[in-house]
Amino acid sequence: MTSVPDPSPGGWLVLGLLMDPPARSGYDLQALAARSVAHFWPITKAHVYAELPRLEALGYVRGSAVRQSGVPDKRVYTPTPQGKAAFSRWLAEVDLGEPKLRHPLLVKVFFGAALPPAVLAAELDRHAAELSALRATYTTLLEQSAGGRRSRAATMRALTLRHGVRRIAADLAWLADVREAIGQ
Amino acid sequence: MTSVPDPSPGGWLVLGLLMDPPARSGYDLQALAARSVAHFWPITKAHVYAELPRLEALGYVRGSAVRQSGVPDKRVYTPTPQGKAAFSRWLAEVDLGEPKLRHPLLVKVFFGAALPPAVLAAELDRHAAELSALRATYTTLLEQSAGGRRSRAATMRALTLRHGVRRIAADLAWLADVREAIGQ
DNA sequence: TCATGCATGTAACAGGTTACATGATTAG
DNA sequence: CTAATCATGTAACCTGTTACATGCATGA
Numbered sequence: 072m073t074s075v076p077d078p079s080p081g082g083w084l085v086l087g088l089l090m091d092p093p094a095r096s097g098y099d100l101q102a103l104a105a106r107s108v109a110h111f112w113p114i115t116k117a118h119v120y121a122e123l124p125r126l127e128a129l130g131y132v133r134g135s136a137v138r139q140s141g142v143p144d145k146r147v148y149t150p151t152p153q154g155k156a157a158f159s160r161w162l163a164e165v166d167l168g169e170p171k172l173r174h175p176l177l178v179k180v181f182f183g184a185a186l187p188p189a190v191l192a193a194e195l196d197r198h199a200a201e202l203s204a205l206r207a208t209y210t211t212l213l214e215q216s217a218g219g220r221r222s223r224a225a226t227m228r229a230l231t232l233r234h235g236v237r238r239i240a241a242d243l244a245w246l247a248d249v250r251e252a253i254g255q
Numbered sequence: 256m257t258s259v260p261d262p263s264p265g266g267w268l269v270l271g272l273l274m275d276p277p278a279r280s281g282y283d284l285q286a287l288a289a290r291s292v293a294h295f296w297p298i299t300k301a302h303v304y305a306e307l308p309r310l311e312a313l314g315y316v317r318g319s320a321v322r323q324s325g326v327p328d329k330r331v332y333t334p335t336p337q338g339k340a341a342f343s344r345w346l347a348e349v350d351l352g353e354p355k356l357r358h359p360l361l362v363k364v365f366f367g368a369a370l371p372p373a374v375l376a377a378e379l380d381r382h383a384a385e386l387s388a389l390r391a392t393y394t395t396l397l398e399q400s401a402g403g404r405r406s407r408a409a410t411m412r413a414l415t416l417r418h419g420v421r422r423i424a425a426d427l428a429w430l431a432d433v434r435e436a437i438g439q
Numbered sequence: 440t441c442a443t444g445c446a447t448g449t450a451a452c453a454g455g456t457t458a459c460a461t462g463a464t465t466a467g
Numbered sequence: 468c469t470a471a472t473c474a475t476g477t478a479a480c481c482t483g484t485t486a487c488a489t490g491c492a493t494g495a
Contacts, residue, residue, distance in 0.1 A: 111361035143446045167359030175351035177295035184408035224368035234429045241425035327474045
């Protein structure tokens with residue numbers, strides 16, 4: 072009877088991002104995702120726009136038009152009581168299993184013996200530079216949220232950034248290992 | 256005219272695993288993947304079996320039947336010269352972009368304020384236990400490959416395991432942070 | 440005039456997983 | 468007798484991405 076299937080993981084994430092006010096549009100959600108959950112669960116804008124009507128059909132969110140001047144009108148969404156309940160239940164009960172990572176650089180290292188050392192070394196350095204840049208954005212975000220007292224929710228969100236920072240530190244240390252092992 | 260598309264990333268990985276002797280069957284490849292590349296690029300058996308005929312159609316591998324007694328007959332694959340060349344080229348030239356990770360536990364932490372502390376704490380501890388177990392399997396694999404002198408290829412493969420070990424150490428340290436932040 | 444931000448969406452595709460289907464042999 | 472190992476595959480599905488399509492307003 073439902074005909075609308077349960078949200079996919081990405082759909083639940085979108086719902087989760089709507090849990091706290093203010094009401095947000097697809098455009099807002101995409102931007103919010105980019106600076107919050109993106110580092111452990113990337114969500115594209117196409118995905119956001121696809122999930123919103125499904126969540127509405129399930130009765131988990133309600134959209135309403137907002138007129139604007141200067142910029143285009145938009146449609147913002149707020150969670151319904153059922154949506155809030157469903158999200159809490161999902162969060163407590165899901166088992167999404169182990170993190171699945173697909174790490175291109177590790178592929179290059181694994182098969183690295185088949186690669187000219189200079190090519191590999193260049194890739195390693197490029198990656199290290201990207202990691203450093205990423206760490207800078209994470210620490211910036213952390214500092215932005217670090218002022219004064221934090222809500223419980225803000226504390227939890229900050230913790231995921233700390234994960235990113237720790238992981239990057241580990242990756243940089245490993246990159247140094249690899250550099251040493253291959254010479255130069 | 257080709258009609259057969261280029262391999263997907265997973266397909267290239269399968270080809271990569273065939274580069275070194277001995278010739279392997281789909282069954283062998285799946286097992287090999289599980290103890291080598293799985294921790295940075297998981298490949299299911301269904302995927303392996305699907306890629307093999309495509310690689311053959313592209314002229315990158317050649318399969319041949321092997322009769323066995325006691326166990327079922329099998330079909331093993333060896334790379335062709337074109338396959339070897341194509342793999343080297345791919346490895347040097349691809350840009351698969353940044354690692355994309357989807358980390359369920361970070362989802363739970365990010366929205367953790369909406370979760371009973373005891374539930375969250377239990378998940379954290381379960382995850383920590385799993386990480387410890389995983390680290391044990393990595394170190395076992397490392398020790399197996401650590402005897403005596405290593406080929407260049409073996410050294411590179413071992414380095415990816417060291418990455419896993421470093422990443423787990425970082426994750427465990429972060430889990431301790433979270434535990435401290437939420438108390439109990 | 441040109442790029443950027445705001446704003447929304449769709450269609451086609453890619454990549455990979457789950458569940459199903461089958462069957463012999465060996466070890467406990 | 469049962470479970471595990473060896474062995475191969477397919478069909479349906481899920482999840483998500485890319486590329487396309489549109490258009491106004493603002494600031495440089």
